[in-house]
Amino acid sequence: MARIGVFICHCGENISATVDCTKVCETTAKLKHVAYATEYKYMCSDPGQSLIKEAIKKYNLTGVVVSACSPRMHEPTFRKACAEAGLNPFLCEMANLREHCSWVHEKSESTTQKAIDIVRILVEKVKHNAALQPIRVPVTKTALVIGGGIAGIQAALDIANCGHKVIMVERSPSIGGHMSQLSETFPTLDCSQCILTPRMVEVLQHPNITLYSYAEVEGLDGFIGNFVVKIRKKAKSLDEKVCTGCGLCITKCPVKKIPNEFEQGMGFRHAIYVPFPQAVPNKPVIDREHCTYYIKGKCKVCEIVCPTKAIRFDQPDEVIEAKVGAIVVATGFDIKHADFFPEYGYGKYKDVIDGLQFERLASASGPTSGEILRPSDGQKPKNIVFIACAGSRDPAKGIAYCSKICCMYTAKHAMLYKHKVHEGNAYVFYMDIRSAGKNYEEFVHRAIEEDHVNYIRGRVSTVYERDGKLIVKGVDTLLGAQPVEIVADMVVLATAGIANNGAEQLAQRLHISYDSHKFFAEAHPKLKPVETNTAGIFLAGACQNPKDIPDSVSQASGAAVKVAVLFSQNELTREPLVAVVNRMGPPMYSTCVGCFMCQPVCPYQAIEREEYKTRDGKVIKTVAKINEGLCQGCGTCVALCRSKSIDLYGYTNEQVYTEVVALLNDY
Amino acid sequence: METIKKLISKQSLEKLYTTLSASRKVYAPVVAADKRVEYKYNPAFADVTFEHIQSTLSVKNVVFPKVENILYYTNNKTDSTITEIDLTKIQEVVLWGAHPCDTAAYDILRSIFCWDIKDEFFAKRLEKLVVIGLACHQSDAYCFCTSIGLSPNSTKGSDILLSKLKSGDYIAEILTEKGNSIVTASTDLFEQPNKEEVVITEVKQKFNNEQVTEKLKTAFENPFWIENSLRCIGCGACAYICPTCACFDIQDETKGKEGRRYRSWDSCGLKLFTLHTSGHNPREVQSQRWRQRIMHKFSYMPDRNISLGCVGCGRCSRGCPVDMNIAEQLQDLEKLEV
Amino acid sequence: MSNVATKAKELLESKAVQVVIGYENGTNGVVRPAFITTPAKAAQLIYDERCVQNLAVYLTKHEVKHFGKMGIVATLPVMRSIMMLISEQQVFPDNIVVLGIADDGNILDFADMKIMQAHIGKSNLENPSKDQEKLAELNKMSLEERFKFWEQELSKCIKCYACRQSCPMCYCTRCFTECNQPQWLPVQSNTHGNMEWHILRAMHLAGRCISCGECGRACPVNIPCHLLTMQLADQTFNYFNVHAGISEDMKSVMSTFEPNDKESFII
Amino acid sequence: MSDFEPKVVAFVCNWCTYAGADLTGTSRIKYASNVKIIRFPCTGRIDFMLLLKSFANGADGIIISGCHPNDCHYTSGNFHAKRRWIMFKELMDFMGIDMKRITFSWVSAAEGARWAEVVNTTVARVRELGPYVSYKQMVNTHIEEEVTNE
Amino acid sequence: MKIGIYPGCSLEGSARDYNESVFALAKAFALELVQIPDWNCCGATAAHNLNKELSLSLPARNLALAEKNGLDEIVVPCAACYSRLMTTQYELKNHPELKNKISEVIEMDYKGTTKIINVIEWIDKYIIPKLEEKVKKPFDYKVANYYGCLLVRPNKVLNYDRVEDPQTMDIVMNKIGATSIDFPYKTECCGAGLSISRTDIVSKLSGKIIEDAEHRGADAIIVGCPMCHSNLDMRRTDINKYWNTEFKIPVLFVTQAIGLAIGLTPEQVGLQRHFVEVKLAEKI
Numbered sequence A: 001m002a003r004i005g006v007f008i009c010h011c012g013e014n015i016s017a018t019v020d021c022t023k024v025c026e027t028t029a030k031l032k033h034v035a036y037a038t039e040y041k042y043m044c045s046d047p048g049q050s051l052i053k054e055a056i057k058k059y060n061l062t063g064v065v066v067s068a069c070s071p072r073m074h075e076p077t078f079r080k081a082c083a084e085a086g087l088n089p090f091l092c093e094m095a096n097l098r099e100h101c102s103w104v105h106e107k108s109e110s111t112t113q114k115a116i117d118i119v120r121i122l123v124e125k126v127k128h129n130a131a132l133q134p135i136r137v138p139v140t141k142t143a144l145v146i147g148g149g150i151a152g153i154q155a156a157l158d159i160a161n162c163g164h165k166v167i168m169v170e171r172s173p174s175i176g177g178h179m180s181q182l183s184e185t186f187p188t189l190d191c192s193q194c195i196l197t198p199r200m201v202e203v204l205q206h207p208n209i210t211l212y213s214y215a216e217v218e219g220l221d222g223f224i225g226n227f228v229v230k231i232r233k234k235a236k237s238l239d240e241k242v243c244t245g246c247g248l249c250i251t252k253c254p255v256k257k258i259p260n261e262f263e264q265g266m267g268f269r270h271a272i273y274v275p276f277p278q279a280v281p282n283k284p285v286i287d288r289e290h291c292t293y294y295i296k297g298k299c300k301v302c303e304i305v306c307p308t309k310a311i312r313f314d315q316p317d318e319v320i321e322a323k324v325g326a327i328v329v330a331t332g333f334d335i336k337h338a339d340f341f342p343e344y345g346y347g348k349y350k351d352v353i354d355g356l357q358f359e360r361l362a363s364a365s366g367p368t369s370g371e372i373l374r375p376s377d378g379q380k381p382k383n384i385v386f387i388a389c390a391g392s393r394d395p396a397k398g399i400a401y402c403s404k405i406c407c408m409y410t411a412k413h414a415m416l417y418k419h420k421v422h423e424g425n426a427y428v429f430y431m432d433i434r435s436a437g438k439n440y441e442e443f444v445h446r447a448i449e450e451d452h453v454n455y456i457r458g459r460v461s462t463v464y465e466r467d468g469k470l471i472v473k474g475v476d477t478l479l480g481a482q483p484v485e486i487v488a489d490m491v492v493l494a495t496a497g498i499a500n501n502g503a504e505q506l507a508q509r510l511h512i513s514y515d516s517h518k519f520f521a522e523a524h525p526k527l528k529p530v531e532t533n534t535a536g537i538f539l540a541g542a543c544q545n546p547k548d549i550p551d552s553v554s555q556a557s558g559a560a561v562k563v564a565v566l567f568s569q570n571e572l573t574r575e576p577l578v579a580v581v582n583r584m585g586p587p588m589y590s591t592c593v594g595c596f597m598c599q600p601v602c603p604y605q606a607i608e609r610e611e612y613k614t615r616d617g618k619v620i621k622t623v624a625k626i627n628e629g630l631c632q633g634c635g636t637c638v639a640l641c642r643s644k645s646i647d648l649y650g651y652t653n654e655q656v657y658t659e660v661v662a663l664l665n666d667y
Numbered sequence B: 001m002e003t004i005k006k007l008i009s010k011q012s013l014e015k016l017y018t019t020l021s022a023s024r025k026v027y028a029p030v031v032a033a034d035k036r037v038e039y040k041y042n043p044a045f046a047d048v049t050f051e052h053i054q055s056t057l058s059v060k061n062v063v064f065p066k067v068e069n070i071l072y073y074t075n076n077k078t079d080s081t082i083t084e085i086d087l088t089k090i091q092e093v094v095l096w097g098a099h100p101c102d103t104a105a106y107d108i109l110r111s112i113f114c115w116d117i118k119d120e121f122f123a124k125r126l127e128k129l130v131v132i133g134l135a136c137h138q139s140d141a142y143c144f145c146t147s148i149g150l151s152p153n154s155t156k157g158s159d160i161l162l163s164k165l166k167s168g169d170y171i172a173e174i175l176t177e178k179g180n181s182i183v184t185a186s187t188d189l190f191e192q193p194n195k196e197e198v199v200i201t202e203v204k205q206k207f208n209n210e211q212v213t214e215k216l217k218t219a220f221e222n223p224f225w226i227e228n229s230l231r232c233i234g235c236g237a238c239a240y241i242c243p244t245c246a247c248f249d250i251q252d253e254t255k256g257k258e259g260r261r262y263r264s265w266d267s268c269g270l271k272l273f274t275l276h277t278s279g280h281n282p283r284e285v286q287s288q289r290w291r292q293r294i295m296h297k298f299s300y301m302p303d304r305n306i307s308l309g310c311v312g313c314g315r316c317s318r319g320c321p322v323d324m325n326i327a328e329q330l331q332d333l334e335k336l337e338v
Numbered sequence C: 001m002s003n004v005a006t007k008a009k010e011l012l013e014s015k016a017v018q019v020v021i022g023y024e025n026g027t028n029g030v031v032r033p034a035f036i037t038t039p040a041k042a043a044q045l046i047y048d049e050r051c052v053q054n055l056a057v058y059l060t061k062h063e064v065k066h067f068g069k070m071g072i073v074a075t076l077p078v079m080r081s082i083m084m085l086i087s088e089q090q091v092f093p094d095n096i097v098v099l100g101i102a103d104d105g106n107i108l109d110f111a112d113m114k115i116m117q118a119h120i121g122k123s124n125l126e127n128p129s130k131d132q133e134k135l136a137e138l139n140k141m142s143l144e145e146r147f148k149f150w151e152q153e154l155s156k157c158i159k160c161y162a163c164r165q166s167c168p169m170c171y172c173t174r175c176f177t178e179c180n181q182p183q184w185l186p187v188q189s190n191t192h193g194n195m196e197w198h199i200l201r202a203m204h205l206a207g208r209c210i211s212c213g214e215c216g217r218a219c220p221v222n223i224p225c226h227l228l229t230m231q232l233a234d235q236t237f238n239y240f241n242v243h244a245g246i247s248e249d250m251k252s253v254m255s256t257f258e259p260n261d262k263e264s265f266i267i
Numbered sequence D: 001m002s003d004f005e006p007k008v009v010a011f012v013c014n015w016c017t018y019a020g021a022d023l024t025g026t027s028r029i030k031y032a033s034n035v036k037i038i039r040f041p042c043t044g045r046i047d048f049m050l051l052l053k054s055f056a057n058g059a060d061g062i063i064i065s066g067c068h069p070n071d072c073h074y075t076s077g078n079f080h081a082k083r084r085w086i087m088f089k090e091l092m093d094f095m096g097i098d099m100k101r102i103t104f105s106w107v108s109a110a111e112g113a114r115w116a117e118v119v120n121t122t123v124a125r126v127r128e129l130g131p132y133v134s135y136k137q138m139v140n141t142h143i144e145e146e147v148t149n150e
Numbered sequence E: 001m002k003i004g005i006y007p008g009c010s011l012e013g014s015a016r017d018y019n020e021s022v023f024a025l026a027k028a029f030a031l032e033l034v035q036i037p038d039w040n041c042c043g044a045t046a047a048h049n050l051n052k053e054l055s056l057s058l059p060a061r062n063l064a065l066a067e068k069n070g071l072d073e074i075v076v077p078c079a080a081c082y083s084r085l086m087t088t089q090y091e092l093k094n095h096p097e098l099k100n101k102i103s104e105v106i107e108m109d110y111k112g113t114t115k116i117i118n119v120i121e122w123i124d125k126y127i128i129p130k131l132e133e134k135v136k137k138p139f140d141y142k143v144a145n146y147y148g149c150l151l152v153r154p155n156k157v158l159n160y161d162r163v164e165d166p167q168t169m170d171i172v173m174n175k176i177g178a179t180s181i182d183f184p185y186k187t188e189c190c191g192a193g194l195s196i197s198r199t200d201i202v203s204k205l206s207g208k209i210i211e212d213a214e215h216r217g218a219d220a221i222i223v224g225c226p227m228c229h230s231n232l233d234m235r236r237t238d239i240n241k242y243w244n245t246e247f248k249i250p251v252l253f254v255t256q257a258i259g260l261a262i263g264l265t266p267e268q269v270g271l272q273r274h275f276v277e278v279k280l281a282e283k284i
């Protein structure tokens, strides 16, 4: 038999000024199963709380309804008080008499009646409350960082410096990401490599960090605190422990004309290669697609020349399983290439290049040793046109968003050009200049005012070649849409920043969501910008949306803190307000029919399959099962399940049904 | 009482009907918009049909309604107050024009509801029921009353049985005191019968029910049940429309303080019927439920010396969406090698 | 022997299936479902225009599944039901062989589900025209008239659940009607409870009803309850541009969403 | 009908509308006291069956409210809810049940004033429509003739 | 294979050469082209500037007639007509509420099932597969393929080729032995919209197209639209006057070029009707 205590708070005068608390108390005391009802000036005060605690003991209460302010305010307070008195905290409910009643209605009979109704609803509800136990899960204090760009590097170092183990998985042979390709960086124009390389080395040498380069995440199981990750280490065809990184093999490799990815195709590499001189780890890998040995079955020149005999042609891929407690995804971004801009002749005319190519041209370690030269004939361009928003903010091209970094790097490019080709003319076609960052606007103004870059507000309609020159046709909207035609030697497109290739597959493997552009989705755009929807998985850097380095680094540190917070406990405790699929004995096992229509509705991929098998392994029945580590308790699946096989602790069918009935009927 | 035969002309019949329906509830068959025959309270005489073979639903509901309140209660702080149903409020109903199979079913229902402790609700309703039956002058292939010992003009269960004459007038057999009281209240409407012939349909006998009952004794584990019930979708329609099926469910329904307990029709053909809370179900699959249906009507009931639980109206077979023809199956059972 | 019978015989002889679900002549000139397990009995199978019952309902029936691999005579609604049942993981493609019936009554050989899917894709997926007419008629009525119409129709319902049992998509181990904690639906039959039953049933079939009309046909008291589910079938297409039962991996309309789903009533 | 006080049930999500209604309180904005709130974690949890139960238990009007699209605490519960409501509304219309008695709305945690407005307009509208007589009648029809023969 | 054809007004008037070459090709490849019976003007330009309903009804009637006559697929050689017909189909598909209204106006059922293809799609689908064996005199010239605006725009509606740098005509021309040059003006405006009112602008715009083609050494400009053709060919005298030079480059319909390549005579493809003499024809 339920024994409910009702505690009515006056909240000073906040409630009692409009609600006749005494009447509420008297009326509710008459309700069936109400063992005790009382009123008090401040329930949340220490004496108020003691009142509750004593009553729980004295009347042996099985449920408590505190009729006071919003549960969003004091539910934890009163639940704690109940727990202290030995009553399971989840047997305490709050009736919101202040925000939802006394403050919003005038003093009257009907206001008091409404207060009575509200209390009654909660009294009826609490009768169906269950004594829930918090969910505890252990935490594996190792973090996985996926992607070794600046964001991944920052996150890994921060976490490692907190004293936790980190596993870093980088897809390419070296960490560094896009930042390693940049020449100088806005807004300070300091050398990208100079600030990045030390951090890359730190990663390699950090005792807490294990780096798997040339590796990818293949699968993920488990949940926050308890993930199991499968990592595929692609065969480098080389024993890293033996190799000293002398590079002799590279110089002797006969396959020399492979377009160099790091140089954005503007230079060549060998079949055995390190992507760039400062690579970390600085040991070569064999590109099996291009290596003569793998294609034709013979060559092995590298093996012959290697002084330490480190080459392993028959090395297999290796799959490692690791337990991790948290994951930082930092797989970065890419930019739009090729076919996307037929109107700008990209891919057709050699001298129409993209921003990353320009970075390589401007880089001292790049294919031209930092001289700005036209790819077609190696001449210095006298007139150079930069086109911002090449693809971005263009719904017709399917990219409605702003890529955020282009305005700034375009200004940087124009400056770098002017610094190197003093007599040259630089033009920038732009839609708007977005330079909202510390010292960013000033940076753009330097380009315009000090370096005399010509900014033209308007879009370029087409770029075509005529007699060896590039004709850039556009309009100047500040001059009343006057057509402009510029005869240029070189055109640089600030192409849109897009999700890295493979982002979608990775998201699916990790069960995190992504937006329509395949950028990973944060859990809340304002308040959870580093969390994903899957508890324990965090985002850092440009994999979420195009970002510059400072933003990537800040977010990475943010993610690292989130991981550290998680790792600060040995066990996670969570409110047990999760969904559950019912269970019963054979032959039913559960009323669930296994239609799995609930699976796609769960925003957290918390719904799994459970199979009942005979002893010889034949599946008798497959039913849904909710992973309580993942479920966040939204209840979307509960309302969906046709057979009412799922219920949500705290908001069970029985509870909400009872509330409706209690709300509309007299007791 | 001794049976009296009177003639009642078509016109007088109308007068009788009008008189009856002026003073009490008359439950009579009409043809609904979708051609189904259904019983209604006090329809206009012009709408009352005399030509129907069978109504979709049986007329068991006049004594065993599909929902029936048993008691009302009020929950107080510590206890509950119960209000009983005032059975005296149950009114007299004249059932008009029901066929002999349906009227015969009342006996079977009585044998279920009143064999030991009397079901007051049922008994009271039956007491207040006057049955004016109508012998069948038409039948269809589903009818099999003759196979279970009834006939198209069986008087069982009727207080008055009407039989149609070739001329369109009717012969009224006055069978009980209840019936007689109706006649005496309107004596002027009844005449002496002439020699005219009554029109009675012929229903072929399809099987011998005693043999079926005998066979069933050893047929419990027979594969027959599975084979023959594969197509049954377990919908329960047959039981709901059956004049003799008497399964019911009792439920409490509370709203606020007030509540009521009622009983409503149920069916042993539904899987929930025997489902235990544990998830275990002694009649797990449909074939077992189908077997139960037949066994109950043709073996367990006669076993307990009640009577057969079927009147051969063929309703279930007409209504079954998948042509589970009970007569056909009983025929097969009769021939079953066990 | 009819085409279906020949084909069924082949299948049973070659042991490609253990049972063929089809139609046979029943009593009194009606046809009924038949379950053929031996080649010798295959001759019983018929197919003609009377064969309208949606046989897919048997694919989830315990005793029928028990035979092993099932062959099934399938008109368009049955094919669509099969797609639905596969997508809802109640039926496994490996466990069935479909004897498709083309519009002209010929047998269609579906080597795999993709071919059947293509066939469905080419077919008319709208509600049967006579039902569509009835829907149009109802949709023209005023709100009050519609309420009256349904109130009147549903007052007849005896809650026998034939409509549920006859529907291939109502395969739940426990229907919500059987749930008693809380008792979502009154057990008794009264107009209001009946209406709730039908609202719920229709909602449960939203995006899943393949417009076979079986529920309405099964109802012993002729309640046109199929119109409810068909109306929603129509509306799912209107709103979300999806027909039920068109592919084996379709995601249910009610389990998915598009952020820009159109509506005009939420303020 | 002047003394008719509609009974209105509000089903709201915890994160937006419930918090929004709290804000209405903190801002001391007054609204009609006919509305009583039931808290749910998310609009995705709101079973449409509860709406029917409300009418069955005598409600004259209903408000359902949650986070604006894209603001769901659980990211997509409200999108699922929206789809269900679309279907539900179509079905109700088809069955002749008056959807004017149900307000579907998005009210955020910051829209305290808006909550008051949603409540007030709903109450006013339902007041205008009067008690939901046709539904109540239907609920109270227990196939009378058969039940008690009274 | 029976395909419908919607000729439109131009093909029966100023672009008879186009019409002749289309039918000549059809004949050569044994393709049956059935004119939509009782077709009417599609209302291009005039109607859609003034009255949306009218601008949809006119094409819709043609489409409904095609449906009624069992023409599942129709080719529309004129790019302007193509654009109108496609737009109508698109609008009515996306605004079903308009459908009933239009059906009332045209007093016919409109389902929207007809597949509409432009001349290049038609060539691609029915001619290319059999082209190789038929090419007798490879069209061995440098050609500037001019698509104009209506063949590819708006992409949302037509969903055909790349808007900014279409390729299909280039590919077709290369198949008959031509060398398609890199031609930046391929979708530039020829001024057709101002064809009557501001001939000076037409001269300027069309002139630019011709100038660039000649500058890049093209032997001919290839078009797939009667509007383009009339501006580049018929208005040549005006253009030359405006530019004060003598552009000589001939303008051929894509169908004419193919016709010549498979050995049809210049007359069979209507070259004699051109204003700018097609010198190439003599060379062949």
Ligand SMILES: Cc1cc2nc3c(=O)[nH]c(=O)nc-3n(C[C@H](O)[C@H](O)[C@H](O)COP(=O)(O)OP(=O)(O)OC[C@H]3O[C@@H](n4cnc5c(N)ncnc54)[C@H](O)[C@@H]3O)c2cc1C
Residues within 6 Å of the ligand: A146, A147, A148, A149, A150, A151, A152, A169, A170, A171, A172, A174, A175, A176, A177, A178, A179, A182, A184, A185, A186, A187, A215, A216, A217, A330, A331, A332, A333, A334, A335, A355, A356, A359, A405, A409, A412, A500, A502, A506, A540, A541, A542, A543, A547, A548, A549, A550, A552
């Ligand atoms: C032309 C250009 C110029 C720029 N100039 C500046 C500038 O001057 N100043 C500035 O602040 N910012 C600049 N930026 C922006 C800057 O490049 C980015 O902010 C920064 O690189 C983002 O770092 P990240 O670590 O998030 O991503 P990335 O640098 O893209 O690194 C991602 C890493 O993850 C790895 N990876 C990807 N997928 C997987 C996978 N599935 N598994 C494992 N590893 C994976 C990649 O190989 C890569 O190493 C510029 C960008 C461009 C395009």
Ligand SMILES: Cc1cc2nc3c(=O)[nH]c(=O)nc-3n(C[C@H](O)[C@H](O)[C@H](O)COP(=O)(O)OP(=O)(O)OC[C@H]3O[C@@H](n4cnc5c(N)ncnc54)[C@H](O)[C@@H]3O)c2cc1C
Residues within 6 Å of the ligand: A526
């Ligand atoms: C008009 C306007 C509209 C905006 N709209 C949006 C929007 O729609 N979306 C969005 O994302 N952002 C918006 N923003 C930006 C958003 O307000 C800020 O990003 C955010 O408030 C920054 O938070 P903060 O904690 O850094 O600083 P603040 O909100 O400024 O908080 C700083 C706190 O520190 C206290 N403080 C200051 N000095 C001291 C001291 N010496 N000792 C102790 N305490 C001190 C202050 O009292 C204050 O409480 C808007 C801003 C403005 C002005």
Ligand code: SF4
Residues within 6 Å of the ligand: A581, A591, A592, A593, A594, A595, A596, A597, A598, A599, A623, A624, A640, A641, A642, A643, A644, A645, A646
């Ligand atoms: S829990 Fe419900 S929705 Fe999910 S699989 Fe089971 S029956 Fe289907």
Ligand code: SF4
Residues within 6 Å of the ligand: A578, A579, A601, A602, A603, A604, A605, A606, A607, A626, A630, A631, A632, A633, A634, A635, A636, A637, A638, A648
């Ligand atoms: S309650 Fe929400 S989070 Fe939990 S399993 Fe259901 S849908 Fe997923």
Ligand code: SF4
Residues within 6 Å of the ligand: B231, B232, B233, B234, B235, B236, B237, B238, B239, B269, B316, B319, B320, B321, B322, B323, B324, C162
């Ligand atoms: S026999 Fe027929 S009516 Fe009875 S339950 Fe089976 S299918 Fe339904």
Ligand code: SF4
Residues within 6 Å of the ligand: C156, C157, C158, C159, C160, C161, C162, C163, C164, C218, C219, C220, C221, C222, C223, C225
């Ligand atoms: S609608 Fe018909 S089939 Fe369904 S439960 Fe009611 S009476 Fe039975």
Ligand code: SF4
Residues within 6 Å of the ligand: A642, A643, C164, C169, C170, C171, C172, C174, C175, C176, C177, C200, C201, C204, C205
């Ligand atoms: S009505 Fe709903 S719960 Fe019941 S069987 Fe059908 S789908 Fe399942």
Ligand code: SF4
Residues within 6 Å of the ligand: C054, C166, C167, C168, C169, C205, C208, C209, C210, C211, C212, C213, C214, C215, C216, C226, C229, C230
């Ligand atoms: S028409 Fe009826 S039986 Fe057929 S799928 Fe729809 S709901 Fe089920």
